Amino acid sequence: MSHEFQIDWQRLQRTHVPEVVLAEHKSAEQLLTVATLCVERQQSLFMTRVSADKATALESKLPGMIHFHQLSGTLLVAREPLVSPVDEASSEATEPAGSNVVVHRAMRVAIVAGGTSDMPVVAEIEQTLLYLGEPATRYVDVGVAGLWRLLELTEKLSGHSIIIAVAGMEGALFSVLAGLVRAPVIAVPVSVGYGVGQGGHVALNSALSSCAPGIAVVNIDNGFGAAALAIKMLAVSET
Amino acid sequence: MSHEFQIDWQRLQRTHVPEVVLAEHKSAEQLLTVATLCVERQQSLFMTRVSADKATALESKLPGMIHFHQLSGTLLVAREPLVSPVDEASSEATEPAGSNVVVHRAMRVAIVAGGTSDMPVVAEIEQTLLYLGEPATRYVDVGVAGLWRLLELTEKLSGHSIIIAVAGMEGALFSVLAGLVRAPVIAVPVSVGYGVGQGGHVALNSALSSCAPGIAVVNIDNGFGAAALAIKMLAVSET
Amino acid sequence: MSHEFQIDWQRLQRTHVPEVVLAEHKSAEQLLTVATLCVERQQSLFMTRVSADKATALESKLPGMIHFHQLSGTLLVAREPLVSPVDEASSEATEPAGSNVVVHRAMRVAIVAGGTSDMPVVAEIEQTLLYLGEPATRYVDVGVAGLWRLLELTEKLSGHSIIIAVAGMEGALFSVLAGLVRAPVIAVPVSVGYGVGQGGHVALNSALSSCAPGIAVVNIDNGFGAAALAIKMLAVSET
Amino acid sequence: MSHEFQIDWQRLQRTHVPEVVLAEHKSAEQLLTVATLCVERQQSLFMTRVSADKATALESKLPGMIHFHQLSGTLLVAREPLVSPVDEASSEATEPAGSNVVVHRAMRVAIVAGGTSDMPVVAEIEQTLLYLGEPATRYVDVGVAGLWRLLELTEKLSGHSIIIAVAGMEGALFSVLAGLVRAPVIAVPVSVGYGVGQGGHVALNSALSSCAPGIAVVNIDNGFGAAALAIKMLAVSET
């Protein structure tokens, strides 16, 4: 079973985004095979939807090369971990305590999330963007049921080039945001909800049916795809 | 086929709402039978989802007793038509020209609609409320893509006891409204939309999945049901 | 991850219902953060859909402040637990033994449930209403397959201002009840059933399609939403 | 195209129900071919879901042999039309005028329908039963929103061996009926409804999910199938 991987090394050059491994349906053994291949070639590799068990299995075989981020389920195979600007300087220095806003000055991408239940997807976006060299600002728990929270942010949001909106339940955040800002809004529906909202399909369909034009929709829980799309959008200005 | 009707005359006493005929799946002949029965008993009867063709057929057989309202598709069998307070006094007197707001002072129920495409359902609600003795105020074209329109109304809306929200597409209006007002919000999803929004199911599911608590949801395009529910809610305070 | 919460303290004033935390998709760590915040501010906080594991984790960190109600999955962060009137006086004193009816004299809200499988949702409604200051009367196991049980209750039900109907399977209870009483009926579909009934969608769609007008529908298993809606309906009479 | 029919003449002997032609998806030309075949063999043939246009086309080619029943969409190819007992004797003689009940004394099968919108399916059942030699009693417009109408019938219904229940919308009639009578209930969901109820799937799923045991369900609008099943049930007692 050892010859089954064929990594698309040219993908970064061809499409602005390198090949990333979706680990969810792969066995720990398969992940180890491809990780070892990268270590041997001295190439870094990024994985998404990695369970804690699989991460542990990888760490035991490739000590020091595996950097797992539990909340997001992302994993980096590399000599060095990802370092966020906000991990270097204390965010408390720039924002009052208790704030739900983690600001990185001069960030081009903002992540806006309806509630704390969306944090795993928010984290996948953040980690992917970090891996792709584009740290972002995060605004969490600004759902439309308390609209003032979002309205207060309007001016701040106008300073970002791209807004990634993350919401489950009914996904009303997507329409409200897209009606307020000039930046393109990338909608990431989240599988948070129950009853008819279970699985995130309501949030997805709300994003697709929005009466506010110009929303770019990605699959449910697809934080990686949203980050990749943001990178491609930013590159438009550089071509 | 003439003996098939059995009207529930006691329903008004039993449930606060009289029997109303859903005409959509009934033939003109069936509607004529029941309308004649009411005329003979000198009882009024209200019908919903009546096509223009069926209305014409009824008018030719029961001249003077049929009052059809085309936009809403409602029809009253009675000696006198429904009269709206706003039809008696000019609305231009109380509101500047070009306004999208038709105000009836002291109305307890407000109807708030996302767009003009929702007008047939808005009209069904208005006509049913009129028939039930409860004229309402209407605010149309205040969808969330231009949020300022709704925010400007917040104070006015606080003067109403019950808000009936009408929206198709993604139905974000329901959540935004319910987060802004104290009155109970009755959500009427409308079958306006295309693609995944076709048929109104996205708006319906958004209302049901809303992160704003306390929304009362009715079936898609069910303007009659929303009006009936409003009447029952208002009656709570009178018991 | 500690700055991600932004509680909507003004929601009670703005909408008649305070912010309540939906715990299902949040981690124990996230719940602890927000609970601690409330303890520090000497504010109470109510949570729904809390698992026993998460409740235990909270209790170990905030001893004496966590009041978990297992059947309903609700949890109160406060100095004192909720006290039901029926817990104070013996219900046996007012009703013969073996009865399925727990009567609180003078209660405005009645909860009517088809079967004992619906008890977790019934309990979520009861606990939420208690938290919101509105204890209710409960009638359980009165499904339509044995219609006499419901018919016997008709007179008793007429003494309540609002009926919250709770049913899974085919949800025929909603239509039958709404045809019998003057009070508005809030329908809470329950995810009890199998085959085509699995997940509660049949009960939900029955409530929405009911031929009995004036039913207010909430999401499947949404006991909290039903309670919040009841509170808002009762407040109509006080404005 | 003329050799494509192969009628299953033995089906009556083999299964208690003769082959019946479902005309909906067949062309007028195809129907004429098979009707001519039967006329030549001096065999009668029954068709369902025949449009008025196709019936007219058949009548013009086989004058005197085509007996079309418009409301039900059924058509008999035979020398003589079907004659209902109720067409022979006046029903007014046995029931007061204005009644919704058409009684045939000593009928074994009763058809109970929620509303007059269900009449086309009721008529398909009646005509099929007539063709199969089993005239039935009809009770229409006894939906559960006015429950007293059904309760008043309980004793009368106990005199029938089999109950065919016909309902659209939420189909609560099926459960209520099955909880009241000893006879097996055959549930025929009808494609009457709108929004989530459109197409009859809610009524179908309600019948399948019913908490009242022993309901025999057939496809939406399948009046013919219900009649055939009733015939087979009655034959159980004769074997």
Add this chain to the structure above:
Amino acid sequence: MSHEFQIDWQRLQRTHVPEVVLAEHKSAEQLLTVATLCVERQQSLFMTRVSADKATALESKLPGMIHFHQLSGTLLVAREPLVSPVDEASSEATEPAGSNVVVHRAMRVAIVAGGTSDMPVVAEIEQTLLYLGEPATRYVDVGVAGLWRLLELTEKLSGHSIIIAVAGMEGALFSVLAGLVRAPVIAVPVSVGYGVGQGGHVALNSALSSCAPGIAVVNIDNGFGAAALAIKMLAVSET
């Protein structure tokens, strides 16, 4: 929580089928309450969809009164267990070894199943019929992929008054059977299958859409309902 049960003791008299407890969504504590109630009243009680854990919990509290049948998940609360005729006399005496047919001479009901994966549902039907006093004959593993198995049974099947057909996957068994026999066929779709067949919906829809008339369909995996329906059909001949 102890007063929530209200057993419908009159259901047997009213509908030919006694109240049976669907245990799936009830807690062991709830089941114990109702079982104790029956023991105290010296009434037997039958439960379906009981897990092994819940059965063990009941047995520990009501020793000697609990008779659990693991394969079917049914449980009888009574002094004596159910005894099948086939358990008394050896079936080997009447059939050659290795046969898949368990014959009870003179049985009125036959159960025909497509494959051995359907055995849990077959067993629920058998146990329920035994409880209702109507032991049945079982024919298993006669799916249509090896049609000769079914054709060989045709004559034997003609000796039964009612056929209960049990099948998952595509459910072709229902149509083939109904085209071969005079007895009414009760179709029980089974949640056996994968991909598009997962959950049993394909088998259900095949039964409902069958081109063979006169099939009585029940919910997926609803062995109890099929048995109850068979009892009601047999009673038709006795009225």
Add this chain to the structure above:
Amino acid sequence: MSHEFQIDWQRLQRTHVPEVVLAEHKSAEQLLTVATLCVERQQSLFMTRVSADKATALESKLPGMIHFHQLSGTLLVAREPLVSPVDEASSEATEPAGSNVVVHRAMRVAIVAGGTSDMPVVAEIEQTLLYLGEPATRYVDVGVAGLWRLLELTEKLSGHSIIIAVAGMEGALFSVLAGLVRAPVIAVPVSVGYGVGQGGHVALNSALSSCAPGIAVVNIDNGFGAAALAIKMLAVSET
């Protein structure tokens, strides 16, 4: 709008099947453009799902070059029409009158259809196979409700290399056929049915879930695809 077509002339060489135009969603003007292009290049072109209106429009502009087959909705742009072997010799010579079987001796492909409602799809398969140089034998109206019709054919069917099975409703024909013959079975679900069977999805899912292995499934009503697949299968033996 005239430059939008880019015909894949090499497709026949590359894949064994030439490019065929799906006319359903194209305008008459678009079809004329591509037909004219082919006439100019002296290439034949085959179209499927052509309406009579569009065919008439083409015939008026390209007289003598358009050969429309109404039942199948196929259209050939060429100097000569397709000629079926059965059109040349009288089929009556080889089969008794009244037969539903049209035999072409030595044909490799057989088309077996459940009912005459399936004829438009059967005809699309026949015409496409003719165009591709592979005339077929047709067996119609052999649905499983009268199983003897199919069993009588078993030996004849064994003489064909490939069986294309065509069925709507519940699609039981696919499983029964695949259990009887050695040839691969191509299942073509047909959008014939109503209620849950509407649109052909039940037949499709039955084919996919079949317990008989080795069925090749194509899209609903996709007669063209089935014919193309048969051609590719036959070519396997020639490589």
Add this chain to the structure above:
Amino acid sequence: MSHEFQIDWQRLQRTHVPEVVLAEHKSAEQLLTVATLCVERQQSLFMTRVSADKATALESKLPGMIHFHQLSGTLLVAREPLVSPVDEASSEATEPAGSNVVVHRAMRVAIVAGGTSDMPVVAEIEQTLLYLGEPATRYVDVGVAGLWRLLELTEKLSGHSIIIAVAGMEGALFSVLAGLVRAPVIAVPVSVGYGVGQGGHVALNSALSSCAPGIAVVNIDNGFGAAALAIKMLAVSET
């Protein structure tokens, strides 16, 4: 009914895209009201999904001000029609006859469509982009069944900043394109297809599930939304 419109004039400034009227669910009378309003204010207005009938009605009332584009169903209310660069210069001059490629040199946006059936949506994108001041290049009939057509375009496509991909059926075009180019791909699923592909949901879900990262998905047939998103993406580089 005349006061129901409230145009969001500030939307262009706020979000980079002006308010556009979705005409599909609005009456001709409603469209006339809003068009007249714009004419009076000397503002242009763009409408989508306008039927030919409604366009004719508008033209008769506002002669000279209505510019209807039939293929796309778009309509401009203004003194002057939209003028495409390609309408000014002959496209034949820059491309050989018979080409499916309409090149506008130096265009930033490319529209790539799988087949000619997608032309109405392609045209809606083109017209909207023209209205928004961003004419585009069109490549049609390059579906993946003839992959060489797309591969030949790869270099040309690399000269565009943004690719709008338009496809119905299975929507494989989205993934193939996104794997070949650096520009962000906006996927517009089209309601072209039949059977399981009917309505465009398969193409939509393919776009959302694509294994090629960075695809921005919009609703089925939402050409306007794709154009608006492209405009917002291009504006990123200008902020």
Add this chain to the structure above:
Amino acid sequence: MSHEFQIDWQRLQRTHVPEVVLAEHKSAEQLLTVATLCVERQQSLFMTRVSADKATALESKLPGMIHFHQLSGTLLVAREPLVSPVDEASSEATEPAGSNVVVHRAMRVAIVAGGTSDMPVVAEIEQTLLYLGEPATRYVDVGVAGLWRLLELTEKLSGHSIIIAVAGMEGALFSVLAGLVRAPVIAVPVSVGYGVGQGGHVALNSALSSCAPGIAVVNIDNGFGAAALAIKMLAVSET
């Protein structure tokens, strides 16, 4: 329970494919019964979808006769295990190290898979083909996001008679492959994906809706069915 199996020993002769046991919904006890039956008759038996637990249970009772293949979940009951040609000779001898291609020279069937997540289904196909006497060549990780991988294989693929394509997510591989090769393509959708792609339905529907003609589709994850179909296709050439 021991008499419930009735193996269809003649299926191989009748249909080219022997009876194979689908173990998923059968108990270990049931599997042991049928395995013992085969051991006693000295017949081999093949099972699919066997869990590791059930395999272990079988091995403990029938030591030496049970050959379990974990990745594919297949199990052979026989004296000897299956031996792949590639297990006998080293594949490294014919292909450079690190290759994802396992070539068996002169193999008639090729298996082409989009990604390594598809390996369990690929393995089920390989093992089934081995059991049926037809070892195959495997090409894995050639998804369309890196199209060059597939294009490089085009010539090699032309050497195979049948291509089995295996893909989850959006299933674009099916269309691309079918447009490139002459051999018939059997599409096996895989339940790999999340959000709208969860469960494999998107890949299935893409295969069915493909614009490339001549794809033979089987159920999601149905590796066994694909192998059986390949065998039947190959047999066409031998008849």
